[in-house]
Amino acid sequence: AQSVSQHNHHVILSEAASLELGCNYSYGGTVNLFWYVQYPGQHLQLLLKYFSGDPLVKGIKGFEAEFIKSKFSFNLRKPSVQWSDTAEYFCAVTPWDNNAGNMLTFGGGTRLMVKP
Amino acid sequence: NAGVTQTPKFRILKIGQSMTLQCTQDMNHNYMYWYRQDPGMGLKLIYYSVGAGITDKGEVPNGYNVSRSTTEDFPLRLELAAPSQTSVYFCASTHPRGAGDTQYFGPGTRLTVL
Numbered sequence: 001a002q003s004v005s006q007h008n009h010h011v012i013l014s015e016a017a018s019l020e021l022g023c024n025y026s027y028g029g030t031v032n033l034f035w036y037v038q039y040p041g042q043h044l045q046l047l048l049k050y051f052s053g054d055p056l057v058k059g060i061k062g063f064e065a066e067f068i069k070s071k072f073s074f075n076l077r078k079p080s081v082q083w084s085d086t087a088e089y090f091c092a093v094t095p096w097d098n099n100a101g102n103m104l105t106f107g108g109g110t111r112l113m114v115k116p
Numbered sequence: 117n118a119g120v121t122q123t124p125k126f127r128i129l130k131i132g133q134s135m136t137l138q139c140t141q142d143m144n145h146n147y148m149y150w151y152r153q154d155p156g157m158g159l160k161l162i163y164y165s166v167g168a169g170i171t172d173k174g175e176v177p178n179g180y181n182v183s184r185s186t187t188e189d190f191p192l193r194l195e196l197a198a199p200s201q202t203s204v205y206f207c208a209s210t211h212p213r214g215a216g217d218t219q220y221f222g223p224g225t226r227l228t229v230l
Contacts, residue, residue, distance in 0.1 A: 004158075006158075009156060034218075036221075042223070043120075043206065043221045043222055043223045043224055044159075044206065044208075044221040045221070046218045046219075049218065090158060090159065102147055102210060102212045102217065102219075103149070103161055103164060103174065104159075104161070104219060105161075106151075106158035106159040106160075107158050108156055108157055108158040109156070109158050
């Protein structure tokens, strides 16, 4: 079975600071990778996802993530955060050949607070 | 297009009570899921369904039951509520054309068991 770990549980940044949230997964085969975001009081929304091809994936709101297969990592980045990026961020993985339910395995989440 | 809707938004139960969390999606998605979210633990899959009449257990199914009589609805039943079931519950759906299709989430139900 696969697992996902997010190293930072809480991150506090000032506006305009750069962001990098770590995500590592364990799985022996090919995977699809996701970052979801949950803004305060709202439901989870997809930020970006990686299926194949270019390992640098660009998502909404200026976020990007890089898949490094040799490191089993899929770190999320943003060059300059805004107060509105305050949210909880979840990394998730599903095996590439998962046709038995398309189930996601989530990491524990990283709670980001951006100070104005 | 409402997407995935859940009711109720909040609920307080006493130990031993039962309740049903409702989930409905209007996107004609075949796959539906129930997750629970505990602080610092991420989301854990409770049950999932790949179509009407088909359900299967996820990672943490104990204490819950589900049914899927229609494509749109996927209710989650708690028969004997316990404090360990205090959590936020999310329903999600997807129409997979491949293993990596996006799951769409509902707004969640915050349940407290006292």
